[in-house]
Amino acid sequence: KAGVTQTPRYLIKTRGQQVTLSCSPISGHRSVSWYQQTPGQGLQFLFEYFSETQRNKGNFPGRFSGRQFSNSRSEMNVSTLELGDSALYLCASSLVADGSYEQYFGPGTRLTVT
Amino acid sequence: EDKVVQSPLSLVVHEGDTVTLNCSYEVTNFRSLLWYKQEKKAPTFLFMLTSSGIEKKSGRLSSILDKKELFSILNITATQTGDSAIYLCAVDVGSGGYQKVTFGTGTKLQVIP
Numbered sequence: 001k002a003g004v005t006q007t008p009r010y011l012i013k014t015r016g017q018q019v020t021l022s023c024s025p026i027s028g029h030r031s032v033s034w035y036q037q038t039p040g041q042g043l044q045f046l047f048e049y050f051s052e053t054q055r056n057k058g059n060f061p062g063r064f065s066g067r068q069f070s071n072s073r074s075e076m077n078v079s080t081l082e083l084g085d086s087a088l089y090l091c092a093s094s095l096v097a098d099g100s101y102e103q104y105f106g107p108g109t110r111l112t113v114t
Numbered sequence: 115e116d117k118v119v120q121s122p123l124s125l126v127v128h129e130g131d132t133v134t135l136n137c138s139y140e141v142t143n144f145r146s147l148l149w150y151k152q153e154k155k156a157p158t159f160l161f162m163l164t165s166s167g168i169e170k171k172s173g174r175l176s177s178i179l180d181k182k183e184l185f186s187i188l189n190i191t192a193t194q195t196g197d198s199a200i201y202l203c204a205v206d207v208g209s210g211g212y213q214k215v216t217f218g219t220g221t222k223l224q225v226i227p
Contacts, residue, residue: 004156031213042219043157043202048212056214090156096213101146101206103215105156 002027004093004106012112018079021109025072025093032074033103034066037088046089049074050096078111086113116141120203120218127225131193135221137203138185145209147179147186150202152220157202160188193225 005024013019025032034046045058049068066076072093078085088110092103117140127133139147146164150157161170163179163186170177174193179186190197200220208214 033213033215035217043204043217045215045217048208048214050212055212056208092215094213096208101208101213102148102159102162103213104159105150107156 004091004104006089006091006106006109008109009107010110010112012114013081014114015081015083017081018077019081019111021076021078021089021091021111023074023076023091023093023106025074025091026104029093029095029104030072031094031096032068032072033092033094034074034076035090035092036060037090037108038086043090046076081113083113086111116205116207116216118203118205118216118218120201120221122221123219124222125224127193127223129194129225129227131225132189132191133193133223135188135190135201135203135223136185137187137218139203139205139216140184141205141207141216143207143209144181145206148204148206148215149177149186149188150204152200152202153198160201190223193223195225195227198223198225 031050033048037043048056052068068074088108090108092105094103121136149160161177166181174191177188202220204217
């Protein structure tokens with residue numbers, strides 16, 4: 001079974017631009033969660049999508065948004081990029097059924113904002 | 115606010131040593147506690163714990179949860195240099211079909227030969 005894939009793997013943007021990151025979950029997984037990882041803050045929860053609906057959201061500004069498609073693929077968008085948005089963005093998928101709540105992570109997208 | 119605290123923040127041991135990593139939590143709605151290992155890439159899943167007192171084991175790694183005292187430990191016996199990584203503890207505070215996972219900042223383990 002293929003794992004979680006994320007594209008692109010690396011991205012360099014300038015302040016003020018916007019960016020869209022993509023995540024394809026493990027086949028059959030309906031839940032996709034997004035995280036931001038920085039050296040200072042660790043892994044911070046951004047949001048979770050389940051069956052095309054955002055179910056939970058972390059404490060991030062409205063510049064961070066996302067969506068999920070009917071095939072469970074998810075995209076995350078960050079508008080008006082700031083230097084502090086430089087981070088590793090990880091997505092994780094899980095089955096969320098019958099007690100299976102383990103999350104499996106993709107390789108991440110390393111975003112650098114200059 | 116949900117909180118997951120790991121200790122120690124970092125640890126250096128020699129090959130063959132046994133280490134114990136700690137994770138305590140304070141959350142509104144506990145569903146499960148998860149341990150991950152992160153090397154220079156995405157975290158890889160180690161264990162999911164939902165019940166107190168039941169040890170989960172995988173090779174030299176084991177973990178146990180205490181839901182009364184709100185903590186978990188991860189033990190690694192006979193450590194090897196390949197165990198060097200950041201170990202992340204997380205708590206799933208979701209319910210029903212929701213999933214919301216709060217992570218600790220991790221324990222950085224370095225195993226030296």
